[in-house]
Amino acid sequence: MKKYEIFTLITLAIVIAIPIVLNLTVFDENGSPDDPPQEENGDSNSDGSNDGNDENNGDGEVVWGVDSASYTDDDMYSCVIDNFGEPEVWGRYLGDREGVSTGLDNDEVDFIHEHDIQILVIYNHVNDARGYDHGVEHGEQAIQYAKDLGVPEGVALFVDIEPDYPVDAEFMAGWYDTLSDSEYEPGIYGVFDEGSELDDSYNAMDEGVQESTVVWTAYPQEEVTTKENAPKYNPEGPDSAMLYGWQYAIDAETCNIDTNLFRSEMLDFLW
Numbered sequence: 001m002k003k004y005e006i007f008t009l010i011t012l013a014i015v016i017a018i019p020i021v022l023n024l025t026v027f028d029e030n031g032s033p034d035d036p037p038q039e040e041n042g043d044s045n046s047d048g049s050n051d052g053n054d055e056n057n058g059d060g061e062v063v064w065g066v067d068s069a070s071y072t073d074d075d076m077y078s079c080v081i082d083n084f085g086e087p088e089v090w091g092r093y094l095g096d097r098e099g100v101s102t103g104l105d106n107d108e109v110d111f112i113h114e115h116d117i118q119i120l121v122i123y124n125h126v127n128d129a130r131g132y133d134h135g136v137e138h139g140e141q142a143i144q145y146a147k148d149l150g151v152p153e154g155v156a157l158f159v160d161i162e163p164d165y166p167v168d169a170e171f172m173a174g175w176y177d178t179l180s181d182s183e184y185e186p187g188i189y190g191v192f193d194e195g196s197e198l199d200d201s202y203n204a205m206d207e208g209v210q211e212s213t214v215v216w217t218a219y220p221q222e223e224v225t226t227k228e229n230a231p232k233y234n235p236e237g238p239d240s241a242m243l244y245g246w247q248y249a250i251d252a253e254t255c256n257i258d259t260n261l262f263r264s265e266m267l268d269f270l271w
Contacts, residue, residue: 060263060264060265061263061264062233062261062262062263062264063088063089063261063262063264063266063267064085064087064088064089064227064230064259064260064261064262065087065088065089065090065091065117065120065259065260065261065262066080066084066087066089066090066091066257066258066259066260067090067091067092067120067122067247067257067258067260068090068091068092068255068256068257068258069093069100069101069102069256070101070102070256071102071108072090072092072108072111072112073108073111076255076256077111077115079254079255080255080257083226083254083255084225084226084227084252084254084255084257084259085226085227085228086227087117087227088117088118088262088267089117089118089119089120089260089262089266089267089270090112090117090118090119090120091119091120091121091122091258091260092104092108092112092119092120092121092122093122093123093124094121094122094123094124094125094142094145094146094149094157095123095125095145097124097125100124101124103145104119104121104149105149106149106150109149109150109271118267118270118271119270119271120158120216120245120266120270120271121146121151121155121156121157121158121270121271122157122158122160122189123138123141123142123145123157123158123159123160124159124160125138125141125142126138126159126160126161126165127165128165128166129159129161129165129166129167129168129171129172130166130167130168130170130171131168131170131171131174132170132171132173132174133174134171134174135170135171135172135173135174135175135176135177135178136174136175136177136178137174138159138174138175139159139174139175139177139178139179139182139186140178142157142159142179142184143157143178143179143182143184146184151184151271152271153183153184154183154184154185154268154269155184155185155269155270155271156184156185156186156187156214156269156270157179157184157185157186157187158187158188158189158214158216159175159187159188159189160189160190161188161189161190161198162190162191163190163191163196163198166197167190167197167198167201168201169201169202169204169205171201172188172201172202172205172209172213173205173206173209175188176205176209176212176213180212185214185269186212186213186214187213187214187215187216187269188202188213188214188215188216189215189216189217189218189245189247190217190218191217191218191219192215192217192218192219192236192237192238193219193220193236194236199237199238202215202238202241203238203240207240210238210240210241211240211241211242212242213241213242214241214242214244214245214266214269215237215238215241215242215243215244215245216244216245216246216247216260216266217235217236217237217243217245217246217247218246218247218250219235219236219237220234220235220236220248221248221249221250222248222249223249224249224250224251224252224253224258224259225249225259230248230259230261231248231261233246233261233263234246235248235261242265243263244262244263244265244266244269245260245261245262245263245266246260246261246262247259247260248260248261
């Protein structure tokens, strides 16, 4: 065989060998095409569940707080801190109701704020929660109380509808319309157990009203706990509401408080 023929054969062999070598190199680096794809380094388990630190059913951060019918002073504050923990929210009432609750005043507001605690504002001057005009009347009274106290714009006022109060959808619609037309936001507190008069009345309201009302529910009821031992956030209430608060236990023996959990969204509606 002549030299040029040998050279030609060698050249062809090299040309043929180059892609083979390159393919082998690529597969060695990236894995065989038959290898199963690797999972990304995420937080999901093989069953699709999320194993991250996302507590409270994906509802985001939850904060602990208290509410009380009693005036907040050094003794009350120390009682709560020493026996339960430091709250981020403190629920208090607009105006005095004889034999039931002491209303907020400016000194108490300053005291609570000096301890970096936000105030949940409650209106509890209702005995009969029926009728649109009645809802408007109480809404106007709550607004006046709030203005007199200096409650700022954007804060929710929570009407307290106790389980033994008669209630209908028209009252809550009147409350909603009056509050939503003011500088304040409409909120409702009550025991929203399924099938109750309160729950049924709420669900009978216009869908848009339901979706635009902040709800603080007292159902279900569990045991009073410290902040550290609070239960998982698991309230029951209207599906379409902004269900941001849960009073999970009432009537602590050590201090005159009830204990609560709140979704972080609630903080936007507090003072």
